[in-house]
Amino acid sequence: MPDLSYLPQIALSGIAVGCIYGLIGIGFCVIYNASGIVNFAQGAFVMMGGMIAYSVLNTLGLPLPIAAAVTIVAVAAAGVAIERVVVRPLWDRKATMFVMILATLAAQIVIERLALIVAGDQPKTLPQFTDLPPIRLGVVVISYQFLWIVGVSLLLIVLLGQFFKRTKAGKAMRACAFNREAASLQGINVSRMLALSFALSAALGAVAGVLITPTQYTAFNVGVPFAISGFIAAIVGGFGRPLGAFMGGIMLGLTQSMAIVAFGAGLKNVAALSVLLIFLFIRPGGILGEAK
Amino acid sequence: MTPVLEVRQLSARYGRVEALHEISLSVADGEFVAVLGPNGAGKSTLMRAIMGLIANSGAVSFRGAVLPRQSPDTCVARGVVLVPEGRGIFAPMTVAENLELGAYLLNDADEFERRRTRVFDLFPRLRERLGQIAGSLSGGEQQMLAVGRALMANPKILLLDEPSLGLAPKVTDEILGTLALLNKGGLPIVLVEQKAPLALRLTSRAYLLSVGRLVAEIDPRTITSHDELARYYLS
Incomplete structure (x- = not known):
């Protein structure tokens, strides 16, 4: 029996990694809502986030906030590039969802291998954003990176909510989610919305990558596990529902961290996939129900 | 009068099935035109092809300028607006x-x-x-x-695909009345309708479609009885 006094501490680390899964899950939802495409290159954005930030920080010597901003813009551009080069040609030919999943998965593998060639196989990490000793609250220790992860994630959720609710582009993206054809009949350029959704998802993935890297490490091959966790978060939340994906991410993060303590690190993914299976069996619509 | 909307030899297919066969028609400025035909005649396909929602061959021009194929947002920008089937x-x-x-x-x-x-x-x-x-x-x-x-x-021209579908007669009258009002204000309108008598009351000209082809152009004033209309449908 593990020592239960660790439980709050474990819960905190679960919440932190859950926020990251949630951001990746939201990335899945944003693209899916705009286009009906499930983009499996989502993990590549997270990997690129950590790797590019590392290079910008260490080769160009820019301060961390600027390096982070440069990274997010660069990864968003990469997202648009994937949309242009991989997704758009298939989309124009009305490819099925399975073709899209395979094509984006292929893009993920290509990016992964390119990262291996360019950056090598050594894991890299980023410094903590705020280099101060962690805060102690009784038995719980809260690191500043935890606060950064949770704070930035919540801020992004609020900003995204406002974007979809208040801005014209956000409303147009929602309109595409409900009825793409009717959206195009209002003068909305649906394929431009597709590019925008890739930029937005890629930026979210990059933020996730930059936030999580200081607490662990990044390497060319971290993308796929993150993509799978984000995908599970999105399904558990009710695919297509950004807020649900975030809740799903936190739930998944908590489950994983509890499983690590109870059964050992090797069973972390067993726990994650069990959550997925339980939801698929009992509540296939997810926490919030299906979007459509 | 010079036509504002001109459709020349428009064809469209769903997979291997030809849904629309070389349709040519035109709408003059300020006109209220009906497109009639039984279920499956290709009326909705015609509207979707005009707006570029489906792949098509042929040409659609509006006020002299050819509309790009498969770009509904450009059509809207030029003033060609469709109220689609099912709203x-x-x-x-x-x-x-x-x-x-x-x-x-x-x-x-x-x-x-x-x-x-x-x-x-x-x-x-x-x-x-x-x-x-x-x-x-x-x-x-x-x-x-x-x-x-x-x-x-x-819109500079308004296309409507069966706005009466599933509505009570009273509501239909209200909406068609509004369309008549808009048309009096100078807006050219194309109304797709399965219920011919409803459309013929309002419009100045009607095209009749059947199995993807244009089979007749009707002057509603010459139609005085249901029998005459039925003759068009059956011929």
């Missing part, structure tokens, strides 16, 4: 948001208010329902919203 409203969004999206290409707050006021004058009920979720409206109100949303784009 196509954004059900989970509010009435206000639906109307806003109708004016998606407009970036002028004053003009937006002017257009919206005009829509409210035509459909006062939309003003009352502004904050309501569009999907919770009655069928008639949803159709009003669909027409109102199309008017927010300030």
Whole structure:
């Protein structure tokens, strides 16, 4: 029996990694809502986030906030590039969802291998954003990176909510989610919305990558596990529902961290996939129900 | 009169099935034209092909300029606006948001208010329902919203695909009455209708489609009885 006094501490680390899964899950939802495409290159954005930030920080010597901003813009551009080069040609030919999943998965593998060639196989990490000793609250220790992860994630959720609710582009993206054809009949350029959704998802993935890297490490091959966790978060939340994906991410993060303590690190993914299976069996619509 | 909308030899297919065969028609400025035909005649396909929602061959031009193929947003920008079959409203969004999206290409707050006021004058009920979720409206109100949303784009020609579908006769009359009013104000309208007598009451000319082909052009004034109309359908 593990020592239960660790439980709050474990819960905190679960919440932190859950926020990251949630951001990746939201990335899945944003693209899916705009286009009906499930983009499996989502993990590549997270990997690129950590790797590019590392290079910008260490080769160009820019301060961390600027390096982070440069990274997010660069990864968003990469997202648009994937949309242009991989997704758009298939989309124009009305490819099925399975073709899209395979094509984006292929893009993920290509990016992964390119990262291996360019950056090598050594894991890299980023410094903590705020280099101060962690805060102690009784038995719980809260690191500043935890606060950064949770704070930035919540801020992004609020900003995204406002974007979809208040801005014209956000409303147009929602309109595409409900009825793409009717959206195009209002003068909305649906394929431009597709590019925008890739930029937005890629930026979210990059933020996730930059936030999580200081607490662990990044390497060319971290993308796929993150993509799978984000995908599970999105399904558990009710695919297509950004807020649900975030809740799903936190739930998944908590489950994983509890499983690590109870059964050992090797069973972390067993726990994650069990959550997925339980939801698929009992509540296939997810926490919030299906979007459509 | 010179035509504003000209369709030349428009063909479209769904997979290997030809749904539309070399349709040519034209609409003059200020005209109210009906497109009639039984279920499956290709009326909706014709509208979708004109807007570029489906792949097609042939040419559609509006006010002398050819409309690009498969670019519905460009059609809307040029003033060719379709109220699609089944209304196509954004059900989970509010009435206000639906109307806003109708004016998606407009970036002028004053003009937006002017257009919206005009829509409210035509459909006062939309003003009352502004904050309501569009999907919770009655069928008639949803159709009003669909027409109102199309008017927010300030169309130079309005196409409507069976706006009477599934509506009570009284509501249908109300909506068709509004269309007649808009047409009197100078807006050219193309109305797709399965119920021919309804459309012939309002329109100055009608095209009859059957199995993807244009089979007749009808002058409603010459149709005085149902029998004559039936003859067109059966011939």
